[in-house]
Amino acid sequence: MPTVLILGAGSDMAVAIARQFAAEKYDIQLAARNISSLQAQQQDLGIRYGIRATTHAFDALDFGSHAAFYDSLQPKPDITVCVFGYLGDQEQAQSNWQEAGRIIHTNYTGAVSILNIVANDYAARRQGAIIGISSVAGERGRQSNYLYGSAKAGFTAYLSGLRNRMFHHGVHVMSVQPGFVYTRMTEGLKLPPLLTAQPTDVATAVVKGVKARRNVLYVKWFWRYIMLIIKSIPEFIFKKLKL
Amino acid sequence: MQKRLANWGNYPVVSCEERSFSREDQLQEVLDTQPSLIARGNGRCYGDASLGAYSISTLKYDKVLGFDTGEGVFECQAGVTLDQILEIIVPKGWFLPVTPGTKFITVGGAVASDVHGKNHHVDGAFSSHITDMDVITSQGPVTCGPDQEADLFWATCGGMGLTGIITRVKFRLKKISTSYIRQRQIKARNLEEVIRLFEENKHYTYSVAWIDCLQKGDSFGRSILILGEHASPEELSAQQRTAPLQLPAKKKLTVPFNLPSFVLNTLTVKAFNWLYYAKNTKREINNVVSYEPFFYPLDAFLHWNRGYGKAGFVQYQFVLPLDQKDGLVAILQRISDKGWGSFLAVLKVFGHQDSLISFPMEGYTLALDFPVRKGLLSFLDELDALVLQYGGRIYLSKDARMKQEVFWQSYPHVQRFAAIVKHYNSNCQFRSLQSDRLLLTDTELAVNSPKLPADSLH
Numbered sequence: 001m002p003t004v005l006i007l008g009a010g011s012d013m014a015v016a017i018a019r020q021f022a023a024e025k026y027d028i029q030l031a032a033r034n035i036s037s038l039q040a041q042q043q044d045l046g047i048r049y050g051i052r053a054t055t056h057a058f059d060a061l062d063f064g065s066h067a068a069f070y071d072s073l074q075p076k077p078d079i080t081v082c083v084f085g086y087l088g089d090q091e092q093a094q095s096n097w098q099e100a101g102r103i104i105h106t107n108y109t110g111a112v113s114i115l116n117i118v119a120n121d122y123a124a125r126r127q128g129a130i131i132g133i134s135s136v137a138g139e140r141g142r143q144s145n146y147l148y149g150s151a152k153a154g155f156t157a158y159l160s161g162l163r164n165r166m167f168h169h170g171v172h173v174m175s176v177q178p179g180f181v182y183t184r185m186t187e188g189l190k191l192p193p194l195l196t197a198q199p200t201d202v203a204t205a206v207v208k209g210v211k212a213r214r215n216v217l218y219v220k221w222f223w224r225y226i227m228l229i230i231k232s233i234p235e236f237i238f239k240k241l242k243l
Numbered sequence: 244m245q246k247r248l249a250n251w252g253n254y255p256v257v258s259c260e261e262r263s264f265s266r267e268d269q270l271q272e273v274l275d276t277q278p279s280l281i282a283r284g285n286g287r288c289y290g291d292a293s294l295g296a297y298s299i300s301t302l303k304y305d306k307v308l309g310f311d312t313g314e315g316v317f318e319c320q321a322g323v324t325l326d327q328i329l330e331i332i333v334p335k336g337w338f339l340p341v342t343p344g345t346k347f348i349t350v351g352g353a354v355a356s357d358v359h360g361k362n363h364h365v366d367g368a369f370s371s372h373i374t375d376m377d378v379i380t381s382q383g384p385v386t387c388g389p390d391q392e393a394d395l396f397w398a399t400c401g402g403m404g405l406t407g408i409i410t411r412v413k414f415r416l417k418k419i420s421t422s423y424i425r426q427r428q429i430k431a432r433n434l435e436e437v438i439r440l441f442e443e444n445k446h447y448t449y450s451v452a453w454i455d456c457l458q459k460g461d462s463f464g465r466s467i468l469i470l471g472e473h474a475s476p477e478e479l480s481a482q483q484r485t486a487p488l489q490l491p492a493k494k495k496l497t498v499p500f501n502l503p504s505f506v507l508n509t510l511t512v513k514a515f516n517w518l519y520y521a522k523n524t525k526r527e528i529n530n531v532v533s534y535e536p537f538f539y540p541l542d543a544f545l546h547w548n549r550g551y552g553k554a555g556f557v558q559y560q561f562v563l564p565l566d567q568k569d570g571l572v573a574i575l576q577r578i579s580d581k582g583w584g585s586f587l588a589v590l591k592v593f594g595h596q597d598s599l600i601s602f603p604m605e606g607y608t609l610a611l612d613f614p615v616r617k618g619l620l621s622f623l624d625e626l627d628a629l630v631l632q633y634g635g636r637i638y639l640s641k642d643a644r645m646k647q648e649v650f651w652q653s654y655p656h657v658q659r660f661a662a663i664v665k666h667y668n669s670n671c672q673f674r675s676l677q678s679d680r681l682l683l684t685d686t687e688l689a690v691n692s693p694k695l696p697a698d699s700l701h
Contacts, residue, residue, distance in 0.1 A: 010265075010266070012265065012303060015265065015303075037266050037268075040306035040308060040320065041306055043306065043307065043308050043309065044305075044306035044307045044308070047307045047308075047309070047310045047331065048307055048327075048330075048331055184262075184263060184264075184265065184269070184303070187262055187263065
């Protein structure tokens with residue numbers, strides 16, 4: 001059976017994505033820092049969808065362990081989904097390098113470290129698909145979350161370059177820009193209902209998108225245009241806005 | 244962030260903080276920081292039972308933990324909804340032991356309300372099928388069941404979330420050989436006849452009657468009695484037999500917005516009831532149908548509650564002891580005279596149930612919808628007085644307005660229940676608008692006997 005690796009398997013979005021792939025009869029490899037927290041999810045996927053789900057310890061920030069982690073996966077996943085991310089506390093991160101570093105290294109460095117390894121394996125085998133969950137926050141830096149945004153901007157550029165390289169090896173790379181999503185991460189925020197997706201919307205779009213070999217996926221189509229508008233605001237105006 | 248929250252009746256609507264959890268440590272973090280909160284599932288109780296200043300949603304705590312397909316035992320976290328469970332168990336030849344009239348409720352909600360179904364007279368309420376469960380109380384997590392920590396168990400079944408947060412439930416399923424129901428519908432000319440028909444057909448596993456309670460004179464209590472059994476493969480049509488355990492197709496209609504409240508006036512309700520009654524042209528219909536229309540006729544209309552308009556509605560459900568048939572007539576008479584409409588009037592005969600605080604007891608239960616309007620609350624108080632007079636009680640999962648004295652007088656074991664709640668909810672951390680209204684979590688008035696009698700209720 002085809003297998004999907006979910007990196008950062010515990011988040012609301014990851015739970016929904018794993019279920020959607022499992023419903024399509026993929027075996028699921030759940031990877032997160034704390035595997036005991038994945039046990040319920042593992043049982044859930046197996047019972048609901050009759051597929052094989054396994055758990056694997058993976059720490060995005062422990063770059064040195066990534067090669068051994070990927071080596072240990074048996075079988076090698078046909079699709080790798082990089083879901084983990086860390087919003088962090090922008091204000092704190094402005095003056096505290098530890099927080100800033102954590103934001104950058106989780107969203108960018110850690111993702112690059114593991115996806116380099118996955119990509120090289122896929123390139124050698126000339127098969128596989130890589131899905132990166134990035135963020136519209138990476139499309140233009142705003143004062144409210146530019147540390148998260150800049151790390152995601154880096155990740156988006158990485159995915160774009162990776163897509164270009166991997167195309168010549170028959171490997172597909174899809175970048176996902178979810179926009180607002182109702183998750184635990186955003187629970188305290190007041191989000192506009194029309195612009196906000198449910199984790200299950202993201203999951204459906206991801207599974208459909210990868211089958212259609214989409215390159216850049218906006219979960220709600222109008223986000224593409226919202227971001228176009230935001231990106232087209234001249235900098236001398238943009239810098240004065242409270243965003 | 245505060246948001247406007249209401250349960251299924253859209254009454255009351257309150258400002259409320261709502262958070263969720265998908266792991267125990269996240270729940271523990273909330274419990275450590277929030278002085279008062281109430282668990283909330285899918286918001287399908289009708290009134291204010293899961294509303295409070297802070298509600299903790301269980302919907303993301305939704306993992307299935309075990310399903311023994313040989314023995315029919317199911318184990319899951321509290322936020323799993325019954326519709327998800329049906330999708331897992333029906334294809335394997337199992338069914339819910341008890342299901343209410345909607346499948347869009349969580350398992351945690353099913354326990355907290357101790358829900359009943361059309362088979363109560365045969366199979367009891369949901370609590371009868373639980374083997375064990377976990378509740379996070381103010382004393383910490385406790386595993387309880389009919390045979391362990393029984394006080395906590397019986398105070399949690401039907402206890403409206405006041406003993407703590409239900410996190411895990413393990414329960415027994417019912418074996419089926421097809422996903423179809425052999426249904427029998429019988430028209431009854433009046434209340435007298437439908438009660439007689441209930442008695443004559445009590446061997447049926449499932450029974451319920453829809454009453455047109457606006458009828459007067461000889462047709463007073465005109466109704467349709469609906470009976471059912473799980474169909475055997477031989478009873479299916481050739482086409483149905485090709486996939487006897489098939490899940491029903493998913494098709495959904497929705498009421499997209501609140502209808503203006505004049506849409507449901509006496510005239511339209513009369514017309515609806517007439518159509519409903521008249522669609523059965525023969526006195527008796529026998530057919531084999533999928534479980535979906537039999538158990539969940541209203542689930543086909545997502546958001547049917549919006550049909551009552553923005554003001555919302557109160558569903559009034561009471562139960563009277565079996566020997567109080569006169570009371571049933573008197574109350575129905577009062578409702579009929581008032582003519583304030585009831586889209587839904589459902590009559591059911593409950594079987595015997597020993598319980599601490601659960602709603603069901605042997606007798607007649609009637610459920611009706613009342614759109615919220617001026618004067619409704621005092622009218623319902625009048626009905627409460629009748630229910631009390633005839634020895635009955637009101638279903639807490641439907642309640643949004645009952646006065647505390649009615650509650651304390653009508654539930655016979657309420658003192659003991661309050662004492663157990665006080666033990667496991669010592670600082671009234673678990674509290675809802677309903678529990679405050681009913682004075683169950685009022686620190687001043689709650690009973691002062693934390694020491695429990697050694698004997699267990701069961």
